Amino acid sequence: MYPILEKRYLAEGICLMKILAPRVxxxxxxxxxxxxxxxxxxxxxxLTVADFDAEAGSVTIVTQTIGVSTRKICALEAGEALVDxxxxxxxxxxxxxxxxxxLHGRRYLFIAGGVxxxxxxxxxxxxxxxxxxxxxxxxxxxxxxxxxxxxxxxVADRLYIATDDGSEGFRGLVTQLFEQLxxxxxxxxxxxxxxxxxxxxxxxxxxxxxxxxxTVSLNALMVDGTGMCGACRVTVGGRTRFTCVEGPEFDGxxxxxxxxxxxxxxxRTEEQRRLAIEAERTxxxxxxxxxxx
Amino acid sequence: MAxxxxxxxVREQEPAIRATNFEEVCHGYDLAEATLEASRCLNCKNxxxxxxxxxxxxxxxFIEALGRGDLPAAAGVIARDSSLPSxxxxxxxxxxxxxxxxxxxIKGEPVAIGKLERFVGDWQLENEPEVPQIxxxxxxxxxxxxxxxxxxxxxxLAKMGYAVKVFEALHKxxxxxxxxxxxxxxxxxxxxxxxxxxxxxxxxxxxTDVIVGRTVTVDSLLDEEGYDAVFIGSGAGxxxxxGIPGENLNGVxxxxxxxxxxxxxxxxxxxxxxxxxxxxxxxxxxxxxxxMDAVRTARRLGAEATIVYRRSEKELPxxxxxxxxxxxxxxxxxxxxNPVEVLGDERGWVRGIRCVEMExxxxxxxxxxxxxxxxxxxxxxxxxxxxxxxxTSPNPLLAATTEGLxxxxxxxxxxxxxxxxxxxxxxxxxxxxxxxxxxxLAMGAGRSAAKAIDRYIRERNA
Numbered sequence: 001m002y003p004i005l006e007k008r009y010l011a012e013g014i015c016l017m018k019i020l021a022p023r024v025x026x027x028x029x030x031x032x033x034x035x036x037x038x039x040x041x042x043x044x045x046x047l048t049v050a051d052f053d054a055e056a057g058s059v060t061i062v063t064q065t066i067g068v069s070t071r072k073i074c075a076l077e078a079g080e081a082l083v084d085x086x087x088x089x090x091x092x093x094x095x096x097x098x099x100x101x102x103l104h105g106r107r108y109l110f111i112a113g114g115v116x117x118x119x120x121x122x123x124x125x126x127x128x129x130x131x132x133x134x135x136x137x138x139x140x141x142x143x144x145x146x147x148x149x150x151x152x153x154x155v156a157d158r159l160y161i162a163t164d165d166g167s168e169g170f171r172g173l174v175t176q177l178f179e180q181l182x183x184x185x186x187x188x189x190x191x192x193x194x195x196x197x198x199x200x201x202x203x204x205x206x207x208x209x210x211x212x213x214x215t216v217s218l219n220a221l222m223v224d225g226t227g228m229c230g231a232c233r234v235t236v237g238g239r240t241r242f243t244c245v246e247g248p249e250f251d252g253x254x255x256x257x258x259x260x261x262x263x264x265x266x267x268r269t270e271e272q273r274r275l276a277i278e279a280e281r282t283x284x285x286x287x288x289x290x291x292x293x
Numbered sequence: 294m295a296x297x298x299x300x301x302x303v304r305e306q307e308p309a310i311r312a313t314n315f316e317e318v319c320h321g322y323d324l325a326e327a328t329l330e331a332s333r334c335l336n337c338k339n340x341x342x343x344x345x346x347x348x349x350x351x352x353x354x355f356i357e358a359l360g361r362g363d364l365p366a367a368a369g370v371i372a373r374d375s376s377l378p379s380x381x382x383x384x385x386x387x388x389x390x391x392x393x394x395x396x397x398x399i400k401g402e403p404v405a406i407g408k409l410e411r412f413v414g415d416w417q418l419e420n421e422p423e424v425p426q427i428x429x430x431x432x433x434x435x436x437x438x439x440x441x442x443x444x445x446x447x448x449x450l451a452k453m454g455y456a457v458k459v460f461e462a463l464h465k466x467x468x469x470x471x472x473x474x475x476x477x478x479x480x481x482x483x484x485x486x487x488x489x490x491x492x493x494x495x496x497x498x499x500x501t502d503v504i505v506g507r508t509v510t511v512d513s514l515l516d517e518e519g520y521d522a523v524f525i526g527s528g529a530g531x532x533x534x535x536g537i538p539g540e541n542l543n544g545v546x547x548x549x550x551x552x553x554x555x556x557x558x559x560x561x562x563x564x565x566x567x568x569x570x571x572x573x574x575x576x577x578x579x580x581x582x583x584x585m586d587a588v589r590t591a592r593r594l595g596a597e598a599t600i601v602y603r604r605s606e607k608e609l610p611x612x613x614x615x616x617x618x619x620x621x622x623x624x625x626x627x628x629x630x631n632p633v634e635v636l637g638d639e640r641g642w643v644r645g646i647r648c649v650e651m652e653x654x655x656x657x658x659x660x661x662x663x664x665x666x667x668x669x670x671x672x673x674x675x676x677x678x679x680x681x682x683x684x685t686s687p688n689p690l691l692a693a694t695t696e697g698l699x700x701x702x703x704x705x706x707x708x709x710x711x712x713x714x715x716x717x718x719x720x721x722x723x724x725x726x727x728x729x730x731x732x733x734l735a736m737g738a739g740r741s742a743a744k745a746i747d748r749y750i751r752e753r754n755a
Contacts, residue, residue, distance in 0.1 A: 023508050032507075037464060043558065043566040044464070068566050084464040086502035223558065223567070226462050226504055227688045228472075229550035230532040235541060242531065245690065259541055262641040266543045267568040 002085040005058055007078045010147040013065045014115055015074040016050070021085045022057030024049075030122040031093030031217065031249055035225040036061065037084035038072040045069050046222045048119035048194070048248065049088065059085070062118035062147070089225050090248045093123050093192070094215065100130070108134040109181075109188040110156075111174050111203050113195020114141075117148045119217060120194050125155045133157035135186070139174035139195065143167035174199065175206045188212055193252060197261045204252035214252035218243050221266060234260050296332035300402040308621035312592055315476045315561065318618055319383075322405075324362075327412040331360035334404050335396060342406060345394035348737040350374045352391055352406055359413060368417040371410065376445045376740065379418055379484050381733045382411025384474060384582075388613045390733075418487045424494050430454035432750050435520040437505045437691070440468020441732045442526030442723030444492055445739030446746075451495035453747050458520075460503040465557060468528055469724075469732070472557035473549070475586050477593070478615070481556075506690035511698070511719060521753075522718045522746045525706060526739055529724035530688035534681055535578070539635030544572065544643030548579070548587040548682035555590050571596045572677030576646050578632055579682030580604065585615040587680045588624050598624050599674065603631040603651050603664045629653075629664065633671070635679055645675045685729050695719065703728060712742030720746055 006018040024034060033048045051060035065071045076082065095103055108127060112120040117138050127134045136156040140146045141164045153159045161169030162177045170177045178191075191214045193203040200216040207214040220232035220243040232243035237254035241247065304320040305311075311318050322330060334356040342352045351370050358366035371378045387393070387407035395403030434450050436443045439461040447457045465471050470485045479485060493499070503509060505527070514520045532547035534540050551569070554560040558567035575591040577584050580602035591598040600619070602609060605628050609616055620626065627648075634647040650670035653662035687704035699707045699715035705728055712720035722738025724730055 023503065027508055039566075041559070041565040043568075072566070084502050086462065086464070086504060086508070088507055089504065223550055223553050224463060224472075227531045227690070229553050230534070230547040231550045233534075233541060240534065240536075240541060245531070245688065259641075262543060263541065267570060 001081040001083060003081045004076055004078050007076070010062065011145045013074075014062060014145075014147055015065075016060060016062050016118075017073075017076075018058045018060050019082060019085055020057055021059050024085060024087050025052045025057045025059050026054045028052040028059060028088040029092035029096050030126045031096065031119075032088035032090050033225070033248055034059065034061065034085055034087030035089065035222070036073060036082055038069065038076060038082055040083055042072055042083065043069040044084070044223060044225065045073065046089070046219065046225050046244075048217060048219070049122060050118035051122050051125075059087075060118075062115055064115040086225070090244060091246075093126075093249060095123075095132075096126065103127075103130065103132055106132065107187060107189045108132065109178070109186075109191045110134060110136045111139070111178060111191060111193040111195070111199075112136065112148075112152075113139045113174060113193075113199040114145065115147070116195030116199075116217075117146075117152070120192070121148050121151055121155070123192065124152060128155040135181075135188075136160070137162060137174050137177055137181075139163070139177075139199070141165070173202070175202050178203070178206060182210060190215065191252075192216075197257060197264060200252060200255075201257035201261075204255065204257070208253050215249050216252040216255060217248050218250060218255070218260060219248070219264075220244075220260065221264060231266075234263070295335045296329075298329070298333060300333065300405055301326050301330040303405065303408050308618075308623070311477065312622040315593060317480050318477050319408075321415065322408055322412045324412075327409055328360060328362065330405050330409060331356045333397065334360070337396060341394035341396065342391040342404075345390045346374075347390065347731070347733050348374045348740070350391075350410070355413060356404065356406070356409055359409060364413065364416050364420075365422070367413045368422075371413055372417075375733070375736065376448055377414075377441060377488055377732065377736050378410050379414030380441070380470060380479060380488060381736070382407050382409075382414050383479050383484075384612075385731065385733050386612045415484070418484070418491070421491060421494070427452060427454050427496065429456060432456070432521045432754075433458070433519055434746060434750075435460060435514045435518070435523045436526065437511070437523065438462075438468055438526040438528055438723075438725075439466040439489075439499060440470060440526060440528050440723065440735065442725075442735040442739035442742075443468065443524065444489065445736040446524045446526060446722070446743045447497045447739075448492045448495055449740050449743035450746060451492070451497045453743070455747075455750075456496070456498075458498045458500060460505050460509070461499060461501045462504040462527075463557065464501050466499050466501065468526075472553045473583065473586070475552065475556055475590055477589065478586065504690075506694040511691065511695040511716075515718060521750050522720060524712065524739070524742050524746060525691055525714075525719065525721040525725055526723045526735065527688065527691055527725045529685040529729040531686050532681065533683040533686055535632065535683065537632060537634055539637055539643075540681075542635055542637040542643050543641055544570065544677055545635055545679045545681065546570075548577070548583045548680050549685070551587050551680050552583070552590065555594075561590075561594055569594070570678060573597065574676040575599070575678040575680060576601055576632075576674060576676040577680045577682055578602075579684075580609040580611060581682060581684070582611045582615060583684075584680075584682035585611045585619050587682050589615075589619055589622060591678070591680070592622055592624060596678070599676070600624060600626050601630045601632060601646070601648060601674070602626070602628055604661065605629055605653060608661050627674075631664065631666070632679075636673065643677055643679055645673050646679055647671060647673050685724075687725070687728070691725070710741060711745035712738060713745055718749065720749075
């Protein structure tokens with residue numbers, strides 16, 4: 001069991017949890033993920049780590065309630081525990097393994113969308129701690145859905161905000177803001193984009209025009225997360241790769257995003273059916289026509 | 294003198310009924326049936342069955358004890374060579390091992406060695422002997438992976454007095470016994486959980502959710518956590534795909550994924566959260582035990598299910614009993630058929646599979662006649678799920694994160710018959726070394742490594 005040390009909502013449907021998992025905390029690096037199971041009969045859910053503290057033995061995860069399992073995770077409170085918390089899994093971000101001299105003077109731009117802002121944070125923090133300045137764009141639908149702005153401001157060189165409705169910062173998409181920054185003469189050696197698949201697809205299409213190397217972090221479906229099931233396969237540069245053991249970060253210009261998005265929906269119908277049954281059950285309804293079978 | 298009666302039939306669930314449930318197919322013998330079957334053994338002076346057993350179980354000796362009704366003695370004979378009789382009695386390919394060499398099989402039917410082993414193994418689980426007080430020897434060994442190799446290695450080391458801790462990447466102990474082999478072939482609570490409990494009673498500790506190579510490393514176990522040696526029994530690895538067009542369509546899954554969802558995650562039970570997609574018509578590509586497990590699981594989940602295999606029925610690598618059971622359950626077998634493309638609809642979901650007919654040509658390196666495509670034989674099979682059961686390739690994680698651990702050209706960890714690797718203090722066995730093989734070979738490798746580990750630690754401390 002992995003005790004929940006702290007829990008709070010960052011925005012509607014987005015909750016932060018600090019989990020006591022000393023082994024994971026000691027080994028975690030930016031870019032890696034964990035597999036979480038909330039309850040005994042729960043699903044194994046991959047979540048990218050949002051922060052870690054080796055001394056305190058804690059790892060931070062940020063979850064958005066989108067299905068049965070993410071709801072079950074967010075329904076737990078501080079003082080309760082997750083039944084499983086396995087990791088860290090996947091490769092750390094590329095820069096973690098790069099020589100300091102190769103990193104020095106390299107200009108990074110992070111483009112974070114929605115709940116994807118959380119896993120961007122440890123990357124920017126790591127670069128900041130290693131004396132590398134990085135700019136960050138955080139995008140959200142509206143001001144109330146922005147997360148991690150204060151934390152990010154503390155570690156980013158420049159922080160830009162984009163909201164679809166203009167309620168805070170730039171009004172428009174992260175890709176439009178990016179193009180504006182380039183037009184203003186900002187130079188970037190590398191872009192790292194983490195967010196909804198559709199956002200990463202369009203960021204990659206945009207950066208390609210400017211010839212800027214772009215890394216994306218894929219949130220593919222997984223069962224075990226250790227290389228055993230192959231549910232997370234994705235086409236990168238025409239080759240099938242396993243997100244769990246070869247990723248989760250890949251060259252954004254090589255990823256087949258349309259296939260990746262389609263594959264993410266593989267269990268959606270089944271998932272929605274279960275969600276509906278769960279909601280009905282919670283409301284005390286007993287199905288008489290057998291839909292719950 | 295041996296009893297010249299026909300082989301005693303074993304009771305099984307009716308095919309039509311069992312095709313709709315996940316309970317064990319075979320009920321096994323009761324004491325009277327087992328005693329009667331035991332009376333058929335010739336007790337050969339030069340027992341070919343023993344030579345054909347990968348771990349050399351003294352088969353006539355245990356059958357003789359069983360025939361006398363001395364079950365503790367029978368269990369004791371098996372225990373000298375095998376630590377998982379109730380598992381191996383169920384999943385070993387007896388027809389190519391012990392039973393395949395039985396003299397009685399030349400003219401009639403061989404002794405049902407597997408069913409007898411299972412009977413003795415199950416009896417032992419019910420009548421667990423007192424655990425002897427084992428004096429700790431003050432040394433610690435870490436075992437990576439809780440499948441057959443790891444469990445066997447851990448229990449032997451514990452019996453020698455070592456403090457053993459098994460690290461498992463998944464949330465449940467048992468490896469392939471829990472995520473791979475289905476309930477209807479190997480009951481999880483009644484058999485696997487009790488085998489594990491028996492290992493726990495020896496004092497072996499288990500820690501789940503630890504991915505060695507990521508959460509900790511082999512080196513950190515040796516250098517920081519104070520283990521004297523590490524045994525790697527991490528299993529087979531990554532599922533293989535064919536590399537044909539359409540393989541990433543929605544509805545194409547590996548047998549590993551399909552079985553893990555069903556077995557480990559209990560996706561067939563609505564009270565568990567993990568989804569599984571079965572559709573109406575399922576095609577399973579492959580002819581091994583994993584293919585049979587997948588196709589029969591799909592059948593039990595309500596699908597029309599077909600096996601597609603590129604060689605002929607004679608070459609099917611699966612256990613004969615599984616093929617027989619699958620046929621009884623209404624599985625369609627399409628032999629000498631090979632997929633060339635998975636076909637999708639406009640939404641990117643599987644709508645069928647395009648295949649070619651094959652014929653058998655010259656024998657290849659493995660001695661099996663290699664299949665060749667019949668010209669102009671393309672045809673389509675309509676289906677909405679395709680399950681690839683084509684074996685696995687090694688997971689590179691442990692070799693990549695362990696200094697000086699050599700692998701062969703396939704990527705499997707290099708180890709000799711005793712499990713000795715290129716790295717002193719690091720031993721390995723089972724599928725991680727051989728590639729996907731059998732439970733009994735993995736169990737045997739775990740036991741050999743336990744002996745080698747004991748010798749290594751003694752010599753180092755001499």
